[in-house]
Amino acid sequence: MVGVANSTPLLALDAAALDMETTGLDAEAARVVQLAAIRVRDGAIRPKETFETLVDPEMPVPESSTAIHGIAPSDLRDAPRFDAVALDLERFLGGAVVIGHNIGFDLTVLRNEYRRVGMKWYRPRSLCTMMLARLVGRSLPDFSLDAVAAWLGVAIEGRHTAPGDARAAADIFLRLIPLLRAAGIRTLAEAEAATRAQADTVARQIEAGWVAPVRARGNDQDAALRAIDSYPFRHRARDVMSAPPLWAEPGMACDAAARALAEKGVSAFFVRDAAGDGGEAGIVTERDLLRALANPEIRDRTVGGIASRPLVCVAEDDFVYRAIGTMRRHGIRHLGVTGSDGGIVGALTSTDVMRERADEALILGDELGHAESVPALGAIWARQPIVARSLLEEGVPARDIAAVLSTELRMLTARAAGLAEARMRDEGRGGPPVPYCVLVLGSGGRGESLLAPDQDNAVVFASGTPGSEEDRWFEALGTHMSDILHEVGVPYCRGGVMASKADWRHDLAGWRETVDGWLKRGDWKDVCYVDIFYDLHAVHGDRDLARAVAEHAYGRARQAPGFLKLLAAAATDFTAPLGLFGGIRTRDGRVDLKRGGLLALVSGARVLALRHGVTERSTRRRLEAVMALGEGNADDLADVVEAHEILLGEILAQQLRDMEDGIPPSGSVAVKGLGRHETARLKWALRQVDVMNTLVGDPMAFG
Structure with missing residues (x-):
């Protein structure tokens, strides 16, 4: 049992x-x-x-x-x-x-x-x-x-x-x-x-x-x-999809389509919208064609007449386990794969994703996105530590596990928004007055969330000034969303970074004005806001709104050298918890690796990315992109990437131990439980805080 x-x-x-x-x-x-x-x-x-x-x-x-x-x-x-x-x-x-x-x-x-x-x-x-x-x-x-x-x-x-x-x-x-x-x-x-x-x-x-x-x-x-096949959690749709996808025109005859499938050795075609206006795509499979050709009543139809619509899709960044879950939920064997702009860039079949399969009891699939109630959402969310422990024991890198956990946090937030919308309708307040998008910020946005996330989220909506009817609607939505996340196990953000708060809820024009204000004023409160905001990831709603905000924010950052100096000063203000003779400084037997190490590396990577026009979100990709530009010492950048992995791994392992003992997870690690090799490796990782400070350089040099 x-x-x-x-x-x-x-x-x-x-x-x-x-x-x-x-x-x-x-x-x-x-x-x-x-x-x-x-x-x-x-x-x-x-x-x-x-x-x-x-x-x-x-x-x-x-x-x-x-x-x-x-x-x-x-x-x-x-x-x-x-x-x-x-x-x-x-x-x-x-x-x-x-x-x-x-x-x-x-x-x-x-x-x-x-x-x-x-x-x-x-x-x-x-x-x-x-x-x-x-x-x-x-x-x-x-x-x-x-x-x-x-x-x-x-x-x-x-x-x-x-x-x-x-x-x-x-x-x-x-x-x-x-x-x-x-x-x-x-x-x-x-x-x-x-x-x-x-x-x-x-x-x-x-x-x-x-x-x-x-x-x-x-x-x-x-x-x-714990027994789990890690393959679906380590690979994304883009790693296993067929690209480019094969398309059939809607007017193509079924017998011609069947011959084309046989010649190309594939089992399905995507079918373009009959109007040719980029509308709803469909799919025709080998089985569809065989059934059509065997039925005299529909034998003469074109593929556009027998295509199944809409084409069910996953994003190219989605993990394979989510594709498996989507196929199972819909009872299908083919999926489209969409790119960052929403266009179809590839195809997935059950053969692609089922080459290796996760254990039936553990696979997360896409259940979070379809939970019908808050308790059901909580029960699914509770599986995250089990999956994390299984993957860690299989030797999967901590940053890859963090990416899986972040994907689920984003999906959880998206589903909380959907349930919040339902509550709004039940209260007689109707649906959204204008298009909007929910954003996950901070570690969840970067893809580096572990097992102790709090709520870092925001909302951008198409139009509506502060205090307007639209703003009040989204305030209520944000409140419901935050309450749902809190009940499920993602607590309220102590710093108030939640869509229910006015600072994190604006229309598109308001967000542009807010970002400009941060960069112009340049006080320490704004630095804290930027630290979270520039990791944004759209999870629910109109992603074009999120894209517009991000493009504005990144474009303006490079034009604000004064603010980058302030951001660099904050990023180099960290001191690793190491004593005079290199020992790890602890409090009550623990060292806070999040504040004493991880934040320094994350903040430094963000500064370097903004300085050099890099729009990647994750710490590793930011540093690798800077390295590819030939900026900074390549060996030092590689060492910081490795140190980031070590710190993530130690924090994750401790969180799992704490959760087994009924201790709320945090960013602190009990040093006494570490072996000699682990301790030496951790000390080395903490010394990379100074290396990152050197890479960021003198804040006054930014300009």
């Missing part, structure tokens, strides 16, 4: 709230008299998905227990024994995370029942609503089911019955999720870690012989998901 991922947001858990009534309160001796569970999926209780049964305890039920739950011996006369219901309970729970109030008691009784009948018990992953409530309701006088329910406004129907208390636990769990998120507890692993941190309570339960409320650290099933 495949386990749930550590990184699954609490909102997206496939869970089952469990409760039982027993013969007594001693977990070691108690027997079950009633069992109930209710499913929690996609952030909601599923009232039609329930399990409920009385159970013959094979012993007298004390009157004191009957007085609590109302179940008398006469009620159990025809009830099944535990061994007769155990398998039904297992089938209902499946791989769900089991939730309950004081769940350690229920799990202990359950374990003992399995032991009595000689059946093997598989301990599920679990969460205790009582202990989760302790994390966010510290002022409560007690954490009984009644007290926590009253605090959260949960009405309990059927108190001291297994169905009633299970439903109450489910309600409590869902109402705790936003409170836990606000406290920095977002994922299953983080909730488990926060529960373990309540050491006194956990220790008392274990001393009493109870099953712990959560499983031991590292005892998860993510490892079962």
Whole structure:
């Protein structure tokens, strides 16, 4: 059975709230008299998905227990024994995370029942609503089911019955999720870690012989998901496509097209728009032609008359795994490939992309782009660490893994925008008043995002002044989009770089004016903005708007030597965290490699790119483009590229370790866990900060 991922947001858990009534309160001796569970999926209780049964305890039920739950011996006369219901309970729970109030008691009784009948018990992953409530309701006088329910406004129907208390636990769990998120507890692993941190309570339960409320650290099933073929994650559509694509005119006869396919040894033609105005392209496959020629009613039609439209496409920069997912979702074997201008530049077949295939359970495909709800979006997003770990263990370079993660972050943001649009329509505010485009900025835009992204996004729309009806519509859209991303697991940007904020939401004219203002004023706040903005990547909407903004921004940057001086000064203001004798300086055993190393290399590469008119986004491509221009020392530039890879790899590896332990990922790395070779390599990479400072040069030399 495949386990749930550590990184699954609490909102997206496939869970089952469990409760039982027993013969007594001693977990070691108690027997079950009633069992109930209710499913929690996609952030909601599923009232039609329930399990409920009385159970013959094979012993007298004390009157004191009957007085609590109302179940008398006469009620159990025809009830099944535990061994007769155990398998039904297992089938209902499946791989769900089991939730309950004081769940350690229920799990202990359950374990003992399995032991009595000689059946093997598989301990599920679990969460205790009582202990989760302790994390966010510290002022409560007690954490009984009644007290926590009253605090959260949960009405309990059927108190001291297994169905009633299970439903109450489910309600409590869902109402705790936003409170836990606000406290920095977002994922299953983080909730488990926060529960373990309540050491006194956990220790008392274990001393009493109870099953712990959560499983031991590292005892998860993510490892079962690690086997993955890295090919689709290392290659892009442009690497495997056939180019140039083969076209058939819409007036071509079917028999002539069939002969042409055979002569060229291909399985499909793209078909131009019949009007010849560059409109909707189509496709005719070998199968289409064979069916047409075998049917007297359509045999004489032209290829334009039998073509399938529209032609389904992926972008040339899309990874192969996304092409595989697109084919599977549409049930097709051919795709068009589009270039940066939207024109069709190549063709992909299932043979091209299926030469090597990712594991079925892991392939990301294009599911993020079609998730129907926020919880579903969160469940798909939770797969990212599993894929990252698998690729890292296969030796895939960290920068390539970052490119995959960034692709998914962009798709996540695009889907959040789509869901935000749906919310706007549901609120009666209609669709977009003018064309617009959502931009991902910062590391996500560069293609260098790892496992701790926050929201760096913006919106450009066709027209509308600040405070106008159009601007207010996009403000509301940006707010919904940011809320969705936050719920899924991409937190609000602490610096406010989000489309919901006025600084990051303009029409096209407004963005041009904003960029000109940054370059003209040249203060430190503007430097921070430029650091993020010049990495922009369009993810949703009218990409021509994004292209126009980018062209204006890059064109003006080269004409602003004063601002480039300021940008260079900021880029060379970094000092590597190395001591006087070359040792790594740490704080609480960790070194912040993002602030102490990565940002210096990224910022320096951005300055060099702007200075030399390079429009590439990624740090590696920027440096390689500068190298190709003959600017700077080639060996030094190559060393910085290698150092960038080392820093990305160390940060990613630590993020994966932290996420397994329920620690929120960050840019800091625990030095103690590094081997001698890794430490030496890391020191070398950090020394390249000074090399980058030299490459950027004296800020006053810019002009």
